[in-house]
Amino acid sequence: MTEVQIDAGRLKTIRKARKIGRPKLAKLSGITERQMGRIETAGNAVLDASLVIRLSDALQVPPQTLTGEFQMVAEDLEQVQAPKCTSGCCG
Numbered sequence: 001m002t003e004v005q006i007d008a009g010r011l012k013t014i015r016k017a018r019k020i021g022r023p024k025l026a027k028l029s030g031i032t033e034r035q036m037g038r039i040e041t042a043g044n045a046v047l048d049a050s051l052v053i054r055l056s057d058a059l060q061v062p063p064q065t066l067t068g069e070f071q072m073v074a075e076d077l078e079q080v081q082a083p084k085c086t087s088g089c090c091g
Helices: 008-017 022-029 033-040 049-059 063-067
Strands: 003-007 044-048
Touching (some): 003 008, 003 063, 008 044, 008 049, 022 049, 049 063
């Protein structure tokens, strides 16, 4: 498995700006809230690449934004709208 280093401060900043609670992000990423807390307080966290992708998908930012390869832009700090259901299940 490939490991990737992320900037935990960026993760926390984006999460808060997007108004996603730690429990929700943990659930969306498939980890526990305790693990999410450890990641956010780590400074620079070394994570499995698949977890970085799940985190970036949940936050709707490129994984490179979390690693620091991409600059954070204003859109990364805006609250995103919940995706609309396209399957017809939500009426």
